[in-house]
Structure formats: structure tokens, C-alpha cells
Amino acid sequence: MTAAIVADDVSRTYELDGVSVPALRGVSLTVEAGDYVAIVGTSGSGKSTLMHLLGGLDRPTGGTLLIGGRDVSKLTPDEMAELRNTTIGFVFQSFHLLARTTAQDNVGLPLVYRGIGRRERRERAAAMLGRVGLAHRVTHRPNQMSGGEQQRVAIARALVTGPSVLLADEPTGNLDSATGQSVLALLESLNADGVAVVLVTHDRDVAARAHRQIVMKDGLISAAG
Amino acid sequence: MRLAEAWRVALEALRANRLRSMLTMLGVIIGVAAVVALVAIGTGTKQQIENQVEGLGSNLLLVVPGRIEAGSAPTSSPLTLDDIDAINRVVGDRTRVAVTIASGETVRAGSRTRFASMQGVLETTPTVFVRNLDRGTYLTRTDVSTGRRVAVLGAGTARDLFGDRDPIGRQITIGGVRFRVIGVFEPLGQSLGVDRDGEVHVPVTAAQRLLGTERIDGIAIRAPDRERIGELSDAVVATLAERHPDTDFSAVTQEQILGVLGDILGVLTGVLAAIAGISLLVGGVGVSNIMLVSVRERTKEIGLRKAVGARPRDIGVQFLLEAVLLTTTGGILGMALGAGTALLVDGLSPVPAALTWWSMTLAFGVSAAVGIVFGVVPAQRAGRLDPVVALRTE
Structure with a gap:
């Protein structure tokens, strides 16, 4: 199996008012298919920048980054969008669900950009909600659900396109610890089914559950294992 | 999708x-x-x-002294009834030729007065312009040739001067001169806020005597057919130009006005x-x-x-x-x-x-x-x- 994501000496420098600010200074990392990696580090360590790059939301200013075997420096914005749609699933700390939109339609959103019709979207979304344990919440709106339920909806949305990598940015950050545990357990069960999971967190206990940890500091990997 | x-x-x-x-x-x-x-x-x-304008009919030709174009000053008319005889010969049918001399006059009936547009005309007016009478009769050829003081009222003029009473046979004065009402027009209504029924038709000869003039203001001709209207227009203008070398004449058709x-x-x-x-x-x-x-x-x-x-x-x-x-x-x-x-x-x-x-x-x-x-x-x-x-x- 080819690696899901390969980063080779990847750097990312921001230009702020004419001053170059390096956020990543040469990071090499491989996410294998079915991997379970935690990226840890304090804020400002570059872990969020790294996650944006791994998810195809941003492009490196140096080095080579392959996502799903494709070199992101050679992709057009439309191809990047397609890559995010097909290969990556995002889970955010603050869920990022569309208000006034049912759980089912939130989950079906990525399928819209694949040109799939409404009926099929709803069927697939309902099935995916069943898989994350929310079969009874299909037509509920985000404000009618608890934080843990909302994050499960977000995970279902990330999974609905059948991605090879799930990128989770502080997925338990806005949840109490019991709910957080159950969300992690869900991610792990998905990982067991073969989806690679990359978890960005500053919580050592959360990170400890991953198969391996990558510690970021000052834009570099300071420890990997 | x-x-x-x-x-x-x-x-x-x-x-x-x-x-x-x-x-x-x-x-x-x-x-x-x-x-x-x-x-x-x-x-x-x-x-x-x-x-x-279309109601005037597509065969109508209007002839006036002066040039019809922007910026030209109104020309005082040199036309007289003698010219009309010449035009009658050109047209070959005097019932197709109408003339007008217009003047705003105070019209009085008993104690009521109103300001009206007095039109001195020939008896041919109702045929040349399509005008129908509501009651009474129109001017006759004899009325015109003898300058008889008879008048046909516009619907508005009749209403203002006589109300519901029948004006036929009654006396009015126009500019202080007595006339007898012989007919009333059907109403025309308003156009651009202007009352088109505020008129009085009298024989052109009577109007000229009242105004102390020999002139007429304009001529209208109903051409026998549409195709010959240009030809007729040229002939009429040529005839008038010969008789009045110092004045330009313009002839316009309904189509030109519409344009x-x-x-x-x-x-x-x-x-x-x-x-x-x-x-x-x-x-x-x-x-x-x-x-x-x-x-x-x-x-x-x-x-x-x-x-x-x-x-x-x-x-x-x-x-x-x-x-x-x-x-x-x-x-x-x-x-x-x-x-x-x-x-x-x-x-x-x-x-x-x-x-x-x-x-x-x-x-x-x-x-x-x-x-x-x-x-x-x-x-x-x-x-x-x-x-x-x-x-x-x-």
C-alpha cells in the first residue's frame, strides 16, 4: 500500500507586512494507510500549520508534499478542492456544522461537491450517522444536539466521502472528558476499520492513545516515535 | 446537482x-x-x-406658409381665398380642400361667456377632417359665400354656454358680433391636457370680416389616393410659390407628422x-x-x-x-x-x-x-x- 501522505522537508513561511515568519522549517513525515498518529505541541509550535498542509488547505513554500500520491505543488485550486473532497476528512475543534441545517444535510455536504443528487446524499448521510451512533438524530439541527453529538455529526461528515485520512484538530477540545473519551473511541474504531487518523492535540493523555506521536516545537519535529 | x-x-x-x-x-x-x-x-x-393624428386619415396634406423645421420663425401668412381657387383647380375637386383662419375669441351667450378658438372655415371641413355633428347642421356653401353669421359649436363650448339647453337656433356673440348657432360637434375629448372641444366654427368669410383681414392661415387637402399624395403636394406648393414668390410653403403629410x-x-x-x-x-x-x-x-x-x-x-x-x-x-x-x-x-x-x-x-x-x-x-x-x-x- 502506498503511504497516504508523504511530507519531505516541508516548510511554510508567511509573509506578514514584508517580514518572513517561518511557521514550519523543514518537516519530514509519512502517514501510512491505516496509521494512527498524534501531533502534539504547544500553541505556536507549527502543529496547526502542519495539519493545514497535510489536509491540502494550504501549500508548502518549500519541500515536497504528496497527498494520496499527488504532488500538491502541481495541483490547481480546483484539483486541490477535489483532493480535499476525496482523500481527506476534516474534524475541527469547534465542529463547524452549518446552523439551520439538519444533521443529515450537514453530513451530506461534501457529496454536494461531488455532484451527487439529494436523495442519494441523504441515504448515504443517514447510513453514516448510523455508523457514528446517531441514527436517532438524522433530522435534528446542531442547536438541538449536545456537543458530543455535534462532533459525531462532524466525524460522519468527514467520513461520508470515504477518505483515506481523517485529520482531527483538537477534536475533544470543546468536550467534557467523558464525551471526549467516547469521541476518541469512535475515531479509534474507525481507524481499526482502516482509515488513517491524524490527531492534532496539546493533550498528552489524548496523544498517548495514538500508535505513534510526533512532537512539534518551533516549526520542527523535536521528537517522533 | x-x-x-x-x-x-x-x-x-x-x-x-x-x-x-x-x-x-x-x-x-x-x-x-x-x-x-x-x-x-x-x-x-x-x-x-x-x-x-391617424384619426385625420392617411391621405391628409397640410399646407402652411413658412418652413417646418426647428428654429424657423413663424411666417405671417400671405394666403387668401384667391389662392384657394387656384388650388381647387390643381386638386380638381373643391370638396377636398379646407382652409382655416384661427383666432382666440370671447364667446358670449346671454350672461355666460367663455374663451374659445374661433375657426374660420369652408363648408368642406367635416369631409376633409373627419368630424361628426351631434345635432343641427354644418355650414353650407352659401353660408361661406355670403359670409352669413352662423356658428357650429364644439361640445365643450356648447356645454359651457348653454348647459343642458339646446343651443340650436340661439344667439351668441363672438368678439361682440352676433352669430346664430346651427350645429354642435360630437365631443373629441382631451389630448395632453388640452381641451379639444373648446372651438367655434364660422364661415371663413365671416371670420375674415370680424378680424378685418383677407388672409387665411393654412390649407388642408384630402388627396384622392395615397400614392399620389407626394405629386399633389409638389403641385400645390409650386402653384403657391408661383403666386407668392417671396414666401416658402411647406406641405406635410400625416405620415411626416407621425414620424x-x-x-x-x-x-x-x-x-x-x-x-x-x-x-x-x-x-x-x-x-x-x-x-x-x-x-x-x-x-x-x-x-x-x-x-x-x-x-x-x-x-x-x-x-x-x-x-x-x-x-x-x-x-x-x-x-x-x-x-x-x-x-x-x-x-x-x-x-x-x-x-x-x-x-x-x-x-x-x-x-x-x-x-x-x-x-x-x-x-x-x-x-x-x-x-x-x-x-x-x-
Whole structure:
């Protein structure tokens, strides 16, 4: 199996008012298919920048980054969008669900950009909600659900396109610890089914559950294992 | 599929901000309504005037001294009844030739007076211009040749002087001279706010004596057929030019009058539409403004959509549709409002209004175009948003 994501000496420098600010200074990392990696580090360590790059939301200013075997420096914005749609699933700390939109339609959103019709979207979304344990919440709106339920909806949305990598940015950050545990357990069960999971967190206990940890500091990997 | 979703999202966004959407639309509604209503009034006026000119008949030829063109001063008429004899010979049928000498005079009947347009005419007037009598009889050839003091009243003049009484056989005075009423015209109604029934027809000879002059102001000829009207016009002008070498004469046909009037009223309608169009443009600026606000408000949503695979184009189209939906909904409501206003004006005021499909279609099309034009900038801005920055926005 080819690696899901390969980063080779990847750097990312921001230009702020004419001053170059390096956020990543040469990071090499491989996410294998079915991997379970935690990226840890304090804020400002570059872990969020790294996650944006791994998810195809941003492009490196140096080095080579392959996502799903494709070199992101050679992709057009439309191809990047397609890559995010097909290969990556995002889970955010603050869920990022569309208000006034049912759980089912939130989950079906990525399928819209694949040109799939409404009926099929709803069927697939309902099935995916069943898989994350929310079969009874299909037509509920985000404000009618608890934080843990909302994050499960977000995970279902990330999974609905059948991605090879799930990128989770502080997925338990806005949840109490019991709910957080159950969300992690869900991610792990998905990982067991073969989806690679990359978890960005500053919580050592959360990170400890991953198969391996990558510690970021000052834009570099300071420890990997 | 993507487009259907974009429509749904756009509709939902407008519904979520009902008041704001309504207020934004109001600019477009007023603009479109103004275009539709003003064009309807312009068109209605044009149609009314054209109908009146057409009512004269297409074979009518009007001959006046002087040149008919912008900036030429009115010429005092050298024409007399002797010229009419010459023209009668050219035309070959004296019933086809009418003359007029007009003067505003005070007309009195008993204690009632009114100001009326006195027209000195030949007995041929009702055949040359199509005019029907409501009652009584018109002037006869003998009345004209003897200068008999008899008068035929316009419907308005008759009403003002006699009310409900029958004017036939009664005495009136015109400019202090006594006349006997022998007939009353059918009413013509108003045109551009001018009462067309405020006239008094008397024999041209009697009018000339009253005014102390030999002149006549103009000649009207009903040509036997339409094809020969140009030929006839040339012959008449040549005859008059020979008899009055110092004066220019102009002959105009109904078609030429229609052409000139059409041009003038077309320009007028165009100016009205342009003024209304400006308010439509201002409405468009309002749409643009609100769309920029909408993009800013929904930055996070844009970031999320991009993260799950929306292309810049998908986001752009979504916001463009929202703008177009705003302006076309406004356009439809504006069309209804404008049409309603035009119908009200037509029904309740003397100003005529005629709805035209082209103005409705144009106004609607322009409102859709306004949505596209003024939606493009906000849509592009939304489409180009950096997903990383957008997701981080609170």
C-alpha cells in the first residue's frame, strides 16, 4: 500500500507586512494507510500549520508534499478542492456544522461537491450517522444536539466521502472528558476499520492513545516515535 | 446537482435574513417599478397622440406658409381665398380642400361667456377632417359665400354656454358680433391636457370680416389616393410659390407628422426610462453592499465548504445566485408594482399609460443583469477566500 501522505522537508513561511515568519522549517513525515498518529505541541509550535498542509488547505513554500500520491505543488485550486473532497476528512475543534441545517444535510455536504443528487446524499448521510451512533438524530439541527453529538455529526461528515485520512484538530477540545473519551473511541474504531487518523492535540493523555506521536516545537519535529 | 444546492443555499440565506433581503430588494423594486411605469406613461401618451393624428386619415396634406423645421420663425401668412381657387383647380375637386383662419375669441351667450378658438372655415371641413355633428347642421356653401353669421359649436363650448339647453337656433356673440348657432360637434375629448372641444366654427368669410383681414392661415387637402399624395403636394406648393414668390410653403403629410411626433415622444420615453434606470442602478449598489456583508458574515461557512471540497467556482456561483435571486425577485415585484401604478394612472388620471412587453422584459432583464454585475465582486471575493484564514475567523 502506498503511504497516504508523504511530507519531505516541508516548510511554510508567511509573509506578514514584508517580514518572513517561518511557521514550519523543514518537516519530514509519512502517514501510512491505516496509521494512527498524534501531533502534539504547544500553541505556536507549527502543529496547526502542519495539519493545514497535510489536509491540502494550504501549500508548502518549500519541500515536497504528496497527498494520496499527488504532488500538491502541481495541483490547481480546483484539483486541490477535489483532493480535499476525496482523500481527506476534516474534524475541527469547534465542529463547524452549518446552523439551520439538519444533521443529515450537514453530513451530506461534501457529496454536494461531488455532484451527487439529494436523495442519494441523504441515504448515504443517514447510513453514516448510523455508523457514528446517531441514527436517532438524522433530522435534528446542531442547536438541538449536545456537543458530543455535534462532533459525531462532524466525524460522519468527514467520513461520508470515504477518505483515506481523517485529520482531527483538537477534536475533544470543546468536550467534557467523558464525551471526549467516547469521541476518541469512535475515531479509534474507525481507524481499526482502516482509515488513517491524524490527531492534532496539546493533550498528552489524548496523544498517548495514538500508535505513534510526533512532537512539534518551533516549526520542527523535536521528537517522533 | 451543485447548482441545485447553490439555489437552495441562496434561498435559505435570503429567508434567514428576511428584513434585510426585503430592504435590499426594495431598491430594485422601486427602480424596476419606475422604469415600467414611466415607460408605460411615455408609450401611452405616444399612442394617444398617434391615434389622434391617424384619426385625420392617411391621405391628409397640410399646407402652411413658412418652413417646418426647428428654429424657423413663424411666417405671417400671405394666403387668401384667391389662392384657394387656384388650388381647387390643381386638386380638381373643391370638396377636398379646407382652409382655416384661427383666432382666440370671447364667446358670449346671454350672461355666460367663455374663451374659445374661433375657426374660420369652408363648408368642406367635416369631409376633409373627419368630424361628426351631434345635432343641427354644418355650414353650407352659401353660408361661406355670403359670409352669413352662423356658428357650429364644439361640445365643450356648447356645454359651457348653454348647459343642458339646446343651443340650436340661439344667439351668441363672438368678439361682440352676433352669430346664430346651427350645429354642435360630437365631443373629441382631451389630448395632453388640452381641451379639444373648446372651438367655434364660422364661415371663413365671416371670420375674415370680424378680424378685418383677407388672409387665411393654412390649407388642408384630402388627396384622392395615397400614392399620389407626394405629386399633389409638389403641385400645390409650386402653384403657391408661383403666386407668392417671396414666401416658402411647406406641405406635410400625416405620415411626416407621425414620424416627427414619434421621434420626439420616443426621446421623451427614453429619457424617462434612463432616469428610472438610475434608481435601478442605485438599487444594484445596495445589493452589492449587502452581498459583501453576507460574505463577511459567512466566512466560516465558506471555509468549511472549501475544506470539504467546494471549488472557488462553487462558492462564487452560490453568492452570485444569491445576488441574482435578490434582484430578480425584486424585478418581478417591481414589474407588478410598476404595472399596477401604470394601470392606476391610466384609470384614475387623464394621463394615458400603456404597458408594453418590451419594457417589462427589459426591466426584468436589467434587474437580473444588475444582480450579476453587482454580485460578481462579492462572489469573487468569497470564492478566493483562503480556507485556512476563513476557518479561523470567528
